[in-house]
Amino acid sequence: MIVADKKPIEEIIEDIKPYERILILGCNECVTVCEAGGKKEVGILASALRMYFLSQGRDVTIDEKTLERQCDHEYLEELRADIDKYDAVVSLACGVGVQFMAETYFTTPVFPGVNTCFMGVTEERGRWSERCQGCGQCILSRTGGICPVSRCAKRLMNGPCGGSSNGKCEINKEVICAWQLIIERLKALGKMETYEVLSPIKDWSTDRAGGPRKVVREDVQP
């Protein structure tokens, strides 16, 4: 899922200060799971903002709504009838949702209510970590299911660098060396011969280096 973190409320207040009718818009997908932008967080932020504006002696309307997703037209369209009631929207979706919301409702200012961080997993409640960078060319079959693109600081493709010490990365002793994990897993799978096969130079044009990306699938297009 896409992992996001809460944005300081002071920052959100700074963005929406000039407005009078504000919609706080949550998303039921990833940001709900990582407890940053679901219905619950919408309620907390809306309540806090109502109190803030009242403490300033201002009568500002703060409404709450949570969509199933903000990255699909069909759900964003649910707002069509009501969007004119608001002069600003704070979207608690990831950056994708904020942008799609802004594209869909071109003349309504949309502000981000969370900081979007990465694609990752829930290690335990309250602890999320990165697993994928969406490089566009998955090599997990060769690396024991552990990604050196997202988990190695240097994105190395053929084994660890000299900074790997006692299984930890030189950038931080808390970070496990991705290649340590890869080798351990390949051993457990009895596939260490895979480690001996040199990876060719990776084509980074499918990564961000090639500019904004697009997937077009005619087979599923209407």
Added chain:
Amino acid sequence: MSYPTHIKIIRVPCTGKVDILHILHAFEKGADGVYAVGCMEGDCHYDNGNFRARKRIEQAKKILDAVGVGGERAAMFNMASSEGPRFAEVAIEMVEKIKQLGPNPIKFKKVRAA
């Protein structure tokens, strides 16, 4: 043994039931102070309900500070169910503290804004 009549008690099965939204909505509706009274730490019938409540109170305090209501209006206390005198003592302490702080700053502005 008595405690001030300013306090409205809301019974919950465990302080772990106290959600941050309950706390924030109470202030939004004009409460001058909100405090949770849980079992002694380590003595929760549900293992960690009182620890959860403490975290939520801390979270609420930060929000209340950020929005100008004041985090010192929220508090958490721990005591055993047999500690009646301590309950009264804490109630008096909290009422005194809130009296010093004055009313919830949004309460009157709400009337004016409307």
